[in-house]
Amino acid sequence: MLHFVQEKEGFISPESEKEIAEHLGIPVVHVHEVISFYHLFHQKPKGKCHFAVCQTTSCALLGAEEIIEYLKKRLGIQPGETTPDGKFSLSVVECLGACEIAPMMQCNKDYMGPLTKEKIDELINKST
Amino acid sequence: MQKILTRHFNQANSHRLDTYLHDRGYEGARKALTQMTPAQVMEEIKKSNLRGLGGAGFATGMKWGFIPSNNPKPKYLVVNADEGEPGTFKDKYIMERDPHALLEGIVVTCYAIGSHKAYVYIRGEYVKSMQILQGAIDEAYQKGFLGKGIMGTSFDLDVVIHPGAGAYICGEETALLESLEGKKGFPRLKPPFPAVVGLFGCPTVINNVETLACVPHIIVHGAEWFAKLGCEKNGGNRIFCVSGHVNKPGIYELSVGTTLRAIIYEHAGGIREGHKLKAVIPGGISAAVLTADEIDVRMDFDSLKAIGSMAGSGGIIVMDETTCMVWAAMVAARFFAHESCGQCSPCREGAGWVYRIMKRICDGEGRPVDLKNLPGIVGNIGGNTICAFGDAVTMAVGSYVQKFKSEFEYHIKEKKCDLTSNLQEAWH
Numbered sequence: 001m002l003h004f005v006q007e008k009e010g011f012i013s014p015e016s017e018k019e020i021a022e023h024l025g026i027p028v029v030h031v032h033e034v035i036s037f038y039h040l041f042h043q044k045p046k047g048k049c050h051f052a053v054c055q056t057t058s059c060a061l062l063g064a065e066e067i068i069e070y071l072k073k074r075l076g077i078q079p080g081e082t083t084p085d086g087k088f089s090l091s092v093v094e095c096l097g098a099c100e101i102a103p104m105m106q107c108n109k110d111y112m113g114p115l116t117k118e119k120i121d122e123l124i125n126k127s128t
Numbered sequence: 129m130q131k132i133l134t135r136h137f138n139q140a141n142s143h144r145l146d147t148y149l150h151d152r153g154y155e156g157a158r159k160a161l162t163q164m165t166p167a168q169v170m171e172e173i174k175k176s177n178l179r180g181l182g183g184a185g186f187a188t189g190m191k192w193g194f195i196p197s198n199n200p201k202p203k204y205l206v207v208n209a210d211e212g213e214p215g216t217f218k219d220k221y222i223m224e225r226d227p228h229a230l231l232e233g234i235v236v237t238c239y240a241i242g243s244h245k246a247y248v249y250i251r252g253e254y255v256k257s258m259q260i261l262q263g264a265i266d267e268a269y270q271k272g273f274l275g276k277g278i279m280g281t282s283f284d285l286d287v288v289i290h291p292g293a294g295a296y297i298c299g300e301e302t303a304l305l306e307s308l309e310g311k312k313g314f315p316r317l318k319p320p321f322p323a324v325v326g327l328f329g330c331p332t333v334i335n336n337v338e339t340l341a342c343v344p345h346i347i348v349h350g351a352e353w354f355a356k357l358g359c360e361k362n363g364g365n366r367i368f369c370v371s372g373h374v375n376k377p378g379i380y381e382l383s384v385g386t387t388l389r390a391i392i393y394e395h396a397g398g399i400r401e402g403h404k405l406k407a408v409i410p411g412g413i414s415a416a417v418l419t420a421d422e423i424d425v426r427m428d429f430d431s432l433k434a435i436g437s438m439a440g441s442g443g444i445i446v447m448d449e450t451t452c453m454v455w456a457a458m459v460a461a462r463f464f465a466h467e468s469c470g471q472c473s474p475c476r477e478g479a480g481w482v483y484r485i486m487k488r489i490c491d492g493e494g495r496p497v498d499l500k501n502l503p504g505i506v507g508n509i510g511g512n513t514i515c516a517f518g519d520a521v522t523m524a525v526g527s528y529v530q531k532f533k534s535e536f537e538y539h540i541k542e543k544k545c546d547l548t549s550n551l552q553e554a555w556h
Contacts, residue, residue: 038293058371095214097373
């Protein structure tokens with residue numbers, strides 16, 4: 001149900017939490033604790049293009065830190081933030097299970113890697 | 129070297145049912161359902177020495193055998209496809225390139241344990257895997273390999289995919305059950321074990337994707353054939369995932385008895401040019417790191433355990449001499465601090481504490497007392513928590529300090545690192 005709401009609205013608002021709780025006949029806090037436990041449930045709207053960059057060992061060995069720095073500079077935002085125009089948001093995440101294409105990130109539903117500055121530029125230019 | 133699990137991976141449309149049927153697909157399920165009793169199937173798996181390939185290496189046949197036969201409640205099979213152990217990406221390939229191998233394994237397993245419903249819990253990020261597996265499930269229903277009266281027998285089975293939502297801990301089997309029930313993924317106290325009180329309070333078997341994909345082959349070719357592929361007490365092949373500083377990162381299906389040296393140098397193309405091996409994580413980030421001198425070890429569960437590490441999920445992360453081991457320990461500690469579910473205090477507080485100390489040393493702000501305190505903090509997490517996550521922190525993070533102590537001492541004394549600047553050049 002949480003997946004369904006997020007798919008429709010892009011995030012799960014406090015109002016949605018209430019509605020879900022009423023529908024299931026459980027306290028709102030039970031819905032909230034589940035949403036806040038899992039990092040794929042968003043409590044705030046994300047950008048149209050949401051970059052989740054992996055920082056765990058295999059990606060880190062091949063330059064994840066530089067990728068994150070580059071994206072921060074390029075988008076002008078910190079991890080956890082969204083650009084003012086709502087186009088891009090950035091997160092730093094732990095292993096996404098694609099170490100063979102390290103360094104990598106997930107852009108909305110798609111996996112991308114091995115990343116280079118050029119690939120990131122291309123992606124950002126295509127999305128603006 | 130005979131490929132079993134990955135033999136379809138490079139064929140066109142390998143995920144389609146007609147491709148699978150072309151190469152003896154669903155023959156294992158047909159043989160089990162029409163010529164064998166559930167007890168015979170279970171016996172065959174026990175004899176094959178198949179062990180859980182999610183990471184724990186528990187004997188699969190024995191696990192199935194714990195399901196009580198006289199319990200009137202429904203029984204469930206839960207497939208653990210919450211592949212989150214850093215360095216591991218094999219289950220994704222199975223689900224995307226050969227999903228029917230998994231489904232056939234599910235059919236045979238459910239028949240053996242008397243289950244009529246299987247849940248596949250896939251990590252939320254694996255959107256493509258979910259789409260492809262759902263397509264395969266739909267095809268299997270259409271052809272009568274799932275649903276009511278499978279292959280003309282009286283055996284019924286439904287398979288449902290459940291997406292995860294981004295929590296490493298849900299790969300722990302009881303946390304996974306909690307998550308499947310719609311709750312936070314907090315691991316459960318054991319006993320009772322899931323085989324008796326599992327999903328919705330009913331007897332449940334939880335198996336990894338790769339483990340289940342092995343099952344049909346054992347039924348078709350026999351337990352002895354499978355056992356012989358591996359080594360004593362550990363049958364079969366497994367898919368090793370190699371990443372990091374190697375020339376050819378990727379998946380390699382090999383006998384479980386292959387040495388780590390052979391995997392790195394003969395299969396994964398060796399270390400990138402001009403560099404030499406420094407350290408390897410042999411079985412996912414939770415396994416103790418090995419030095420370059422230790423890679424002649426065989427990759428089966430017992431051999432790696434004997435040298436104080438573990439075969440785990442088969443995720444091999446290779447580091448060359450440009451890697452600062454203090455930094456690598458910090459990256460591992462950061463992972464554990466981020467993914468601790470927060471249920472038990474030793475792990476919740478300890479993992480964060482260890483990370484902060486590692487970060488401090490890494491940033492050149494370490495104090496001599498840090499190195500004295502670390503073994504005590506790290507050592508007091510493992511064994512004092514509900515699930516094995518705490519043990520992983522102890523084993524993994526502890527191993528960096530133990531095996532590369534001089535690097536930690538150097539960082540604290542000199543307040544600098546000579547290696548992290550080299551990382552800049554890694555990114556081309």
